[in-house]
Each structure stands twice: as C-alpha cells, then as structure tokens.
Amino acid sequence: MSSLKPIILWGHNIGPNPLKIHIILEELNIPFEHKIVPGEDMKKEPFININPNGRVPAIEDPNTGITLWESGAIIEYIIDNYDKEHKLSYGTSPEKYLIQQWIAFQISGQGPYYGQAVWFYRVHHEKLQSAIDRYVKEMERVRSVLDLHLSKSPSGWLVGDKMTVADLDWIIWEQIATLLMSFMDINLEGKYPYYDAWYKKLLERPIVKKVVAMRTEGLMQSELAKAEEIAKKA
Template identity: 80%
Template sequence: MSSLKPIILWGNGAPNPMKVHIILEELNIPFENKRVEFSEVKKEPFININPNGRVPAIEDPNTGVTLWESGAIIEYLIDNYDKEHKLSYGTSPEKYLIQQWIAFQISGQGPYYGQAMWFYRLHPEKVQSAIDRYVKEIERVRSVLDKHLSTSPSGWLVGDKVTVADLAWIIWEQMADVLLNVMDIHLEGKYPHYDAWYKKVLERPAVKKAVDLRMQELAKMGAGKTEDVAKKE
C-alpha cells in the first residue's frame, strides 16, 4: 500500500481512537495521527469534522471520505483496505458474525465500561449502586465472551483467525483491567477462556504499540487525570 496517501486519524489516548489505530497498524495502512485535545473536541476545526465532538474521526485523502464513530470507521477500513481478508471474512456466516461481535462491543462493552469509569472516578457524588451496576456489567460481558470462547476451537471470536471482531474489543478490556486493579477487584482465573484470548490478543505487536501509546498519553495527562480519557470518550 505504498502508493496510498496517509489517512488522517484524529484522536488521543482514549480507547476508541486506539481501536482504529490497531486496525490501521494491522492492515499496514499508512496513517497520520492528528492529536485533538479533549478541551478542543467541541471547537473548530474538529467540530466541523465530527459535529458530535467525539474522537475518533478519519479523513481519507485516497477516497475523499471523512468519517466518525469507531464502528463505522472500522467497517469502512475493512471494506476498502482488507481485500485479502487478513482481518475479515468475505463468506457467510463469518462476515455477519464479525458484525455481530462489533455491534456487541459498541453497545454492550464500551458504554458500560465507560460508565463504570465515570461513576467510580468522575461523578461528583459517590453513587455506590451505579458503581456496582457497571462493574457487574464488566464481569457479565466477560462471562459472555468466556462462554462463547469456550466453544471456539480456534480460541478466536469468529472463525479460525484473529479478526476485527477480536481487535475491536481489546483496548476497552485493557482499560477495564486498569480500573478493576485500582478497585482491587481481580477476576483472573474466573474466566479461563477469556483470559487465554485476552493474553494472545494483547501480545500482538499492533496491540502492544497501541497500549504503549495509550499509556504514554495517560502519563502526559498526569496520574490524577487519567480518568479524563473515559470522560471525553
């Protein structure tokens, strides 16, 4: 893909831009990170790119497409840049099973994990019932993954290889691990099929790179402000 112009990825250390970062790295698509501060996401020029004022967004000079919402961006990248199906399938039912798991990630993982972070770190009053609810949702979601993975001969969410279905999940899972550790909640060993999957996804070079970049971003923000990633997600 050396003839391609770099895709501009607007983002920062938040989990959703890192999801897109991983897919771009895995597919070896040239891209340029364009950092937008959390304080600037609802101001020009970024608000002209994403009227919702959230990261990520991409601008693709190869097609003229500007796009926001991480799920839509991932689907776009696969449709346009994964013609050899390195991270996807062109066959049924695998193609639709991938869409199923990405839909679950968008609706059932990211929002609940983000709310767990919000109520534990950011909400002006301590609402223990809300904290308990969303932390329980983290565990419930992991139990769903574990149950499914227990029946997967390959240990991947779909088919016999790693796909975007797996990669879309990993950054929010890593973020949840940080939160649970702070809360002194340890689930290691309770969901062994999930644990094995999590370990092998986390070991992928593109994922390691994204996690390292995310940790660097959090370090720049300072230990007392790391929760802003969830606040502005």
C-alpha cells in the same frame, strides 16, 4: 499500500476508541497520520466540522474523499476498502456477518458499560456506589458472555479460525477494565479461563503492545499536567 495517501485519524492517545482504529490501521499496514485533538477543542471549529458530535475518532481518507466518524462505521469502512485479502476479516458468510455482530456488541455492550464504570469510579464528582456497582457488574457480565462464546470456539477467536477485527475491536477497552478492576481489588483470575487465554493472545500482539504503551505514556503525561495545574493554583 505504498501508493496510498495517509488516512488522517483524528483522536488522542488515551481514550480507547481512537486507539482501536489505530491498531487496525497498523495491523493492515495502511499509511495514516494520528492527529491528536485536545478535549477542549472537540466541540469547536474546525473539528466540529469534521464530526458534529464532537467526539473522536474520526477519519479523513484523501484516497476516497470520505470523512467518517463513529468507530464501528470506520472499522467496517476500513475492512471493505483496505482488507481485500481478508487478513483481519472474511468475505464469506456467515463469518462476515458474525464479525459485524461482535462489533455491534462491542459498541452497544462493552463501550458504554465500561465507560460508565470508569466515569463513576474515577471521574464523577460524588461517589455513587449504586452506579459503580451496576456498571462493574455489567463489565463482568460482558466478560462472561465472551468467555461462554470462546469456550465453544475451536480457534480461541471470536469468529472463524483466525484473529479478526472482531477481536481487535475489544482489546483496549478490556485492558482498561482489567486496570479498573485492579484498582478496585476485584480479582477474577481463573473465573473466565477462555476469556483469559484470548485476552493474553491479543495483548501479546506487537502492535497492541505498542499502542497500550502509548496509552500508558499518555495517561502519565495527563496526570503530570494535572498535578502541575494544581501546584500552580496552590
């Protein structure tokens, strides 16, 4: 990988979707530069020219000239182009397609539901308990799907006999869900034991630890900035 030019990863150090790309790039030892895009600049030029949807992550790969946005598409691109030895993937069937299946479920099931749970509990301007209850229930339902599948997996991983991008794709959102449930005094300890073992293994990965710590620091900085802004207006 030493001859490669660094991939530019556009994102931030708080939200989960850029961070899951960050984890995968580091796990594969691919050179990259993580450029932070402030929230107020995501729907303005020049970033809007990179992603017309005004969201992160997005990547620019100077080695191929490709610009991509949407995390699922980015992950599949990285695997196809930079995981030739299948460190985090498989080149065989059905494993290759099972990985795509779990990435699709993460995109359609985990991300939107968990994101809405966070929004209605932490951000929305009024408390809508029915919305909070719906999305928290969906968080647990998704967790139960993972647990059921993992209970039948001899390796304890989502696909095959090793950790793949199918697993890494989930970890940051799962960490967010665990924190949110702790804020809400929801205790699921022991209810989903196969999930718990899988989650623990992922959190023990050095790169995952590093990125989770980076996110925690980013959240602390964000909260401090908000407090300072409020103090200025007081």
